Amino acid sequence: MSQQIEPEKVDQPFTFSVDLAVIESLGINLYSNAAAVLSELVANAWDADANEVDITWDVANGEVTIEDDGSGMTAKELDERYLTVAYKKRDKEGHVSPIHQRPFMGRKGIGKLSVYSLANTVKVYSAKGGLSAGFEISLKALRTHIRDNSGYHPRPIPVPEDMPERGTRIVLSDLNTKRAGVTKAALRKRLARRFDVLKFSATDSARFVIKIDGDPITYADRDDLKRLQYIWHLGASEIPATHTPNVKRSWVIPESETTVDISRGWKIEGWFGTVSSPSDLVDQGDKQESLRNIIILARTRPIQEGILDQLDFNKFFGNYVTGQIRAEFLDTDDADDIATSDRQRLVEDDERVQLLLKKLRQMFNDAGSQWSKERPKEKFRQATEKYPTIRDWVDKRPDGQRDAARNMIGTIASLHLDREVDRPALFKAGVLAFERIAIEDTGKELEKLSQGLTASDVLPLLATSRSYEDALYLQILRSRLEAIERLEHLINKDELEKVLQKHLFDNLWLLDPSWEGAAGDSDMEIALSRIRSGALFSKTEAENQKQGRIDIQYRSAAGVHMIVELKRYGRSSKIDDLVEQGNKYHEALREVLEKRQQAHSGINVVFVLGQKPKVGYLGDRTESQFITEKVQHIDGRVLYYDELLHNAQQRYREYREKKRESTALDQVLQSLDELIPEPSGGKSAGSTEDQKGSSSVSTPTPSIMAKKR
Known part of the structure; x- marks a missing residue:
């Protein structure tokens, strides 16, 4: 590092003027996790025209350092800008950065307070124009001065010798271990989702790279993209397909349908998608961060999280959704600031928010319909690979029933179950229900006789109907045999x-x-x-x-x-x-x-x-x-247990002897029976969650009611 910079002479001591209530409300208590705090400091680096911001995550040794190569600040600018709470950057410095013409992320001037939720000691160093300065703030000392109603002057400290000629370094120590208790991997993922900066190329002069311990955050840190099964691009496809390797199908929503207000040029961009299972939206390495979330961005950073809960749309679809959507009209210089202090929510009754919610609601409802049609096709493919007898059963359906059978199996395969072992029971119930409906539909076909059908048209229908009824009757007989065998066992056990x-x-x-x-x-x-x-x-x-x-x-x-x-x-x-x-x-x-x-x-x-x-x-x-x-x-009768058993066995002896001559359908059902677990006597196989909104399914016990012909 070049050392051609001189310590700047400070005529007046630094002064930090702020009320204790402000520190607690807008700093200590407002930010609940390290990623939110670091997001504020990364935003400051963006506004300073930095190309890189590097976070050294040394929590094990009680220290976190954030350093950028931005424009830096003089001692006077540190005092007037950094140490002034609610400094109005856009009013003082314009709307864009001087070098890269970046729209300023900062607006309220309170993000700097976020560090006090993570650390009790903050050191700030900055260099600009050949000069450098530094100071230290102790949260404990700051609180004492505020209570004593005396001015607090951060202590000037020497700038480290390795300080570059340009940029800012912030060192956080005496950490709040609870809020700093996030892994480096989790931190990378959180920051990757919260800043729309991965699209910059390494050679772009306006690039903005976020590093953790010197390693740049890239698309490889976007686990949410890797988990997507379906994706909807808004206006244009921006994410390279190589970063969404598991996507089965994608849609591009035309720009005309992403416009929120055509007269004012308000539109939304970005993407949203769905995963295969709600459990895919849970990061096992970072359970505090839910991927079931649409992050709304403005000026490249989050302005609203958790917007899904404000939308009235298909809640089942909502359990599978994640995404990142840009809505620049939410943060314009000529309109009111509608972001809450922690940038987690927006003022809900603002016209811009209402129009955004209306557009998203419509978009998600349309996407939900597409998803409901497309997803069973993929689930059908997966189910028939796992259960070949199901595929054989569907393939043998008559032409007019095959698509319906595929859709039914795909729908059952799409249901989220707490226990996957319970799915064969659902398939069995579905097959039996389908066959019963097929019998009724076959009967309706007979009405076409009045329209001139020939006997050759009708005979296949009758044959098919008979095979269905026989198969259903075999199921009844099997259940009867099981009841008889159970009776025999119980009679022998006093x-x-x-x-x-x-x-x-x-x-x-x-x-x-x-x-x-x-x-x-x-x-x-x-x-x-x-x-x-x-x-x-x-x-x-x-x-x-x-x-x-x-x-x-x-x-x-x-x-x-x-x-x-x-x-x-x-x-x-x-x-x-x-x-x-x-x-x-x-x-x-x-x-x-x-x-x-x-x-x-x-x-x-x-x-x-x-x-x-x-x-x-x-x-x-x-x-x-x-x-x-x-x-x-x-009208009395005296019956005997042994006689009941004997009569029941005699009644169904014919079936016992012909059990091996079961129909193709019965073979399908038998193969599924072999996969259905024995009841354990504990909790029911299925339960509701989600949750988590997630909706999981209770597994039914298949039952049949039919008459012997």
């Missing part, structure tokens, strides 16, 4: 009677195939519990023990009202006791129905036993005939 109880009441078709869809009635249960002094239908543990039962419940199906009592598997019963109990159930249920004036086609009382009841003398009758006659007057 200690699982409560689980057995729930299983049977959830699958009443095991008792009688005609009871498919039998429903409970909580009001009827309450009415029955109140009758006969409340003891008859009491479900207390003591009463259940006394009656030797697992549970008793009311159900109804197709106008028939049922009382179903499950006895313990090992309980020994007498038929006369069952008849006596059944009479009470039947009488009580009839009484409730009459009081309600509720029509019915019958009352059934069903006992499910593990052991046959003791019957006494049979005469000429068989045991089964005797039991049937004894409960006939109450």
Whole structure:
């Protein structure tokens, strides 16, 4: 470094005049992170016509240095400009810098206070025209002088020997460790997003380069660009495709559609884009910085952050959006200053802000529609690579259904899930729903017969319809087999009677195939519990023990009202006791129905036993005939757990034998079943977040309701 500069003689001591409340409100408390503080100092370097500003990030040793090669300041200029809070640069020095004609970023003259949120000691050195000067400010001493209502004079200090002939150096020490606790990598990313200066070439005389520890910030620090899946350029494409390697498709919005006010020449430029997943907007190395953010720039630096929250548009789309948009009309010299002190927000009721919000809302809604159409195509490609059976299923759809099938699979693949392992269950539910709709659509095709279709046109439709219904029926049968196998397991485990109880009441078709869809009635249960002094239908543990039962419940199906009592598997019963109990159930249920004036086609009382009841003398009758006659007057039935299992197995034996001859659709569903995780008994597979606005999806349990042909 050249040493042809002389210490400047200072006739009057430096003076820093400011109220303590100003220091705290506009300095210490206004800036919450190091990047925001450094942004103010980088902006000062820009205004000083610097080509480079270098930040030495030596937090480990308690020091941060910011040095630029700009025009520098004399001792007088340091006193009049730097040490004057609310110095109006644009009023005093014009609207652009003298050398590079850069529009001044500074306007309020308070950015210099930001350093006191990061450091307790600030040293400032500057050199210009062969002279140099320096001073030190101690925040502790400054506070003392302000409280004592005495003028504060920063202490003049010698300028280091390695100080260049031109430029400014600021050294921050005695750091606020909380605010300085950001990594160098995170700092690079934050500054790269906040200054639109990466477009300068290395040979440009007006270039502006930001360095950290001597290493220039470049597009390589723009992780947000690398994560983009789709991008919209405003007016023209400015970002080289090499810096957006994962973009699948880009759009250029014409300049005519980016104009905010044509009469005043107000327009917006820049870009915005979407990522593949909301989690891509979270930087694992810097979780305090959310990339779900559109930064609004004016004069090359941020003037508004967090504008997405002010826009009323597709919130699902909004969970995937990031971007950087220039709106120069927000900061013009002939209009009011509408930026808040921390440059994080704008005065919302200003006309310029309202017009900007209106334009962005319209633009994002249009982009959201494009995204909603395009994204499922890419997600479909990814899903079919991961799940080949899904691709085979879609390829085998009839021509008129294939596009719809692709769109449905792509839409399911696009959903954000907390657990990716739950996606096969969604695909399965989607395939089944699609097939059911396909059956209905096939039926509608038959209406075209009146328009002259031939038999050759209709036969393929009928064949397709039959295959769909058969496939759906196979799904029902498979679920029935699973229920039967579960019943067999529970019957062999006496200690699982409560689980057995729930299983049977959830699958009443095991008792009688005609009871498919039998429903409970909580009001009827309450009415029955109140009758006969409340003891008859009491479900207390003591009463259940006394009656030797697992549970008793009311159900109804197709106008028939049922009382179903499950006895313990090992309980020994007498038929006369069952008849006596059944009479009470039947009488009580009839009484409730009459009081309600509720029509019915019958009352059934069903006992499910593990052991046959003791019957006494049979005469000429068989045991089964005797039991049937004894409960006939109450439409009663006595069933046995083992008998239920045997009958159910017999009923579906044919399917067991032909299970390997399943249809192509059933094979698809089976392959998805193999990928669906077993329930863990913990939290549900899906939950809502986002969040974070993010909207994640709860995974449904696929269900089918269809009738056997």
